[in-house]
Amino acid sequence: MKAIMKTSPEPGLTFTTDAPQPRVAGAHEVLIKVRATAICGTDVDIYKSDEDLTRRMSKAFPVITGHEFCGEVVETGKNVKRARVGDYVSAEMHILCNECYNCRTGAGHACINTVIKGIDSHGCFAEYVVVPDSNIVPLPADLPEEVAAYLDAIGNAVHTCSAVDMVAKRVAILGAGPMGIMAARIAKMCGAREVLVTDVNEMLLSVAREHGADHVFNVAKPEEREEFLRVCRKENTRRGVDVALEMSGHPSAYGDLFACLRMGGEAALLGLPRHPLTVNFTKDIIFKGLTIKGIIGRKTYDTWFRMLGLIEAGLLDTLKCIVTHQMPLEEFQRGFDVKLKGEGLKVVFRP
Amino acid sequence: MKAIMKTSPEPGLTFTTDAPQPRVAGAHEVLIKVRATAICGTDVDIYKSDEDLTRRMSKAFPVITGHEFCGEVVETGKNVKRARVGDYVSAEMHILCNECYNCRTGAGHACINTVIKGIDSHGCFAEYVVVPDSNIVPLPADLPEEVAAYLDAIGNAVHTCSAVDMVAKRVAILGAGPMGIMAARIAKMCGAREVLVTDVNEMLLSVAREHGADHVFNVAKPEEREEFLRVCRKENTRRGVDVALEMSGHPSAYGDLFACLRMGGEAALLGLPRHPLTVNFTKDIIFKGLTIKGIIGRKTYDTWFRMLGLIEAGLLDTLKCIVTHQMPLEEFQRGFDVKLKGEGLKVVFRP
Amino acid sequence: MKAIMKTSPEPGLTFTTDAPQPRVAGAHEVLIKVRATAICGTDVDIYKSDEDLTRRMSKAFPVITGHEFCGEVVETGKNVKRARVGDYVSAEMHILCNECYNCRTGAGHACINTVIKGIDSHGCFAEYVVVPDSNIVPLPADLPEEVAAYLDAIGNAVHTCSAVDMVAKRVAILGAGPMGIMAARIAKMCGAREVLVTDVNEMLLSVAREHGADHVFNVAKPEEREEFLRVCRKENTRRGVDVALEMSGHPSAYGDLFACLRMGGEAALLGLPRHPLTVNFTKDIIFKGLTIKGIIGRKTYDTWFRMLGLIEAGLLDTLKCIVTHQMPLEEFQRGFDVKLKGEGLKVVFRP
């Protein structure tokens, strides 16, 4: 079958037409024909052969990449309960151990033995993919495939927003990539009073403004960065925003994060800094009484229920706008070029 | 009256016998005769003329230092409701604005306009001190004065422990000064299953072991540090402790903090690192899904109720043991020498 | 001055033009000229001489009624900090003791010594009212007076909605009076996926449908009540709504409440049943694993911040629609008639 694979530590990915088609091997497995699949930031890092990721993946070479998708069930193991042939589904691609403390206490997103399909085993940049029954999420028939293609990523944004209380809060979002834009819209849907978004890309900021951001700031320009902090601190009963979501992973955004929050504020961190950062814990975290939450994966499956609920409540328009490019799987190189050049938001492949 | 003052940016403190006695100036003020007052870590930093503290205090020079005490009410303003002459009391020495968002929403410990007595205005290393009515905390008659002298500090430990769920948890406490020792005991009283304490001082570790710590580790010795991490990770369903309390402010303790916690664990930070620290946010916070809480002050007045409740429930023995030195206020230099040499835990002055 | 008073246990209220104008007696008091004031459900009960209320109020006879209002500051005590002459303000009319455990721990809405202005002492159905400085809430200049007139009631709805998590939830609201209608809109603003509202009054239900309710049900009709429960239970993975808000106080609504919630659901109770109710705790609460919250007053002042934040975020349109009648204070009898006949939502007086 057609697939995009990582076959060696060298940068880049390989398109093939003769990857072996996966099969239902166990009683609880489900075979899905992929209808649409999307590029995640992690896939870009895989393309670029990020050091940590490459080391991790090298044990699985050659491995089919990709971990965001939707498709149609075409075969089910004999004990499968959650899916039937013909069902329109997506799936959680973090395969949990179900045995560790976190899995056994409802915190499977922090499973200590997670296997990620598309990294540790075959993923969904392909015509077919196999996932365990428990990971299947049935979808409403009217959910557009290009949106269903990236529910995994939507879940990251929803999980981040769910980690804090948004009602009547002023919220700063650092980074206006797909995550930041989704978070802006979700924050507003969850009752945020004012949403401020920063980035260094005007195009992204203008999309954010259309989808929930009350104010946007190009923090590449010193005067806009000043203005951002001034607006954050404008209320003299708070002198800072209530909530900050770090969606960029950029070191300077961390500076903004600690500068923009009020005493007693809350931060959720989703963006991945490439290098260690130097932080003044005493002044910026302890004396400010901050709460900081590292966000990983999606709550299985609370986040999935939440994202489908938010889609039903009106999130869909934003999600459709975020898909800027769609193309056949064969044109994967063009899709990655879009991401590498920062010219688009979500890129969806049709296998 | 007798008092210990900071009069200039130079290191050291000054004892005087002719400090002006404070008076009840407003209708809501209370004059207290100090019976016992204790040295806090911040007082040691003031003694050493820590740069940030000295800059802050210079606006108030000459200022009476000290912010932990108990005493007897000797005069009350005409609208005072919480205290009568003769009452045995302590007081919260963070004077809140009562007007900012945090004050108005029950989070006064994060008041953005806090004035700290003993830093920004006259404190309690003296024969008398004046505090606002609202800050008075009446004490049970049988609470020993040398313990009541440092309720403020006990509150820091209680506030830190209250920021996390202890029930049936494995808890690592980094630093076995007074804070770490109190936290060890409080953690056990609040249902912790196992408490592990680290420090580099054998004497402190032995006190911790007597007061709640199930295991102690001298992390100055590489093999004990290894053993500490091995014990933290011994359960193969968690591979780390559930909760870590940073009570030392030491950079190497931060390394231990991130190394000892399980995926999805919680950290509360009370110790004050003297310098910025370099942290791998991606690996150590985000991918681990940690929650990190900066701890400031005490919840006004939830923490005070909690600490008096925990004393009633059995914390007193530990608190008495922590007072290693008592002396007249006149001998303040000897008291500070004890702290500077790391030879004692709590040092209490009797004015 | 003009005022509406309760002067005896007899049903009805008395309009007078020679009530003594209140004066600033203490250093922390504020005198406000009332611009607009609204009838609360409690005022209707006072009009009807509800037994418990009348007994409570008899100690204060003759007493000016009314506890929802906005106005302009005309005089301030010498220590007043939160208001200046000319300010446009509302006020929390629950006067707290600031001394009890709840007041001292950020739960002043549950103060054990609350004095309610308009019940226990003079209220705001008058030309002037005096309130303590701490209770003053400054308002944005562009907030319409007829809406600002009932912020107290808006706060009840916000407090109720804040007691539960709305994000992506299905929410049933029992009762479509002003509280239910506000709650429907607030629930949607806070991320609710679907809001179902019941009442027995078609006019109210149609307003609810315009302001947040996805579906409304006239539960006076058995077939619509059946349909309500069928819709609540339609998802076979939940068989009930996640959240129910009781806003009617009606016994049959309590039946619906327990019938409509899923296992593990949450209920918040704001409506006041006139009589004790018989409930099957085993089947309907314990075996269902429900959490039930009694809602009293407003969080001081978290709820006030939230309601002003939600108004800024878009709640205003709904709030304006809820004001169905405005009239001079002199015509109070006509206003109460509207409420007694159930012909309007909020009735606002202009003194």
Next chain:
Amino acid sequence: MKAIMKTSPEPGLTFTTDAPQPRVAGAHEVLIKVRATAICGTDVDIYKSDEDLTRRMSKAFPVITGHEFCGEVVETGKNVKRARVGDYVSAEMHILCNECYNCRTGAGHACINTVIKGIDSHGCFAEYVVVPDSNIVPLPADLPEEVAAYLDAIGNAVHTCSAVDMVAKRVAILGAGPMGIMAARIAKMCGAREVLVTDVNEMLLSVAREHGADHVFNVAKPEEREEFLRVCRKENTRRGVDVALEMSGHPSAYGDLFACLRMGGEAALLGLPRHPLTVNFTKDIIFKGLTIKGIIGRKTYDTWFRMLGLIEAGLLDTLKCIVTHQMPLEEFQRGFDVKLKGEGLKVVFRP
């Protein structure tokens, strides 16, 4: 094999020696040789042919009863991961669907399709029992069998206590059966400041006093009931306890529950009232701002981790004292007589 069965709607149970031995039928099943098994309150209701229970069980007649036990694994299905032959284990006997919203969001204790072994299918009053792999809980070798026999019930007490915050709180526990006694001890272990226990049985109250209760009250005596309420309300800053745990199911205990709690207090309900109760919601729940939680089952498997953690932290002594009777399974009638006459606490059978 030997077993105790319910074979008809008639009161009583039947001992047999020729019940069919269960077998490992599925790949995920585990066969366990029962070493010790305990009588639960529900078993007494089954014995007495409680109407609701009998109707539910009639679909399964004849059915082996019992749902609390420990034993040794003697056979495992081919995909079993959590247990090996020879392991000393207990098991959660609520078999969850793993498909409903609650199961998928970490709230399996509120599964809408729970099958309870010992009620809906064969239980553990027998020589052998089969349970699914996921439900197995491995035990430490040194946990006494007579305690391990009733971990299920210990979990109910732990789950109830975990529903509220105990630290420095005053706690009333209504009912001093095994649940109330365990709760008293757990409350103290979790930091409760003062624990008050009520019952009508002096023997039970004296056990409670030895295991955590600071004060006990025989509320069958009017003067002790008065004294109970007086002690609950003795603090004039609270006028009631912070937390109440209803462990009796008795109507008069509900009266005490609402009378003893302070404004803003919390109640957790575990005891099962046999009949509907009449409650003044307005006065006792809404105006008091109470939070009330119905407690069902145990959190799977958070509660199991907590109870094993609390046992490690010192709960064991209390648990051993609660086992007042042990006997061979053949003498089941004697065991039930003990419970029916209220002469013992936990009765353990040895098959």
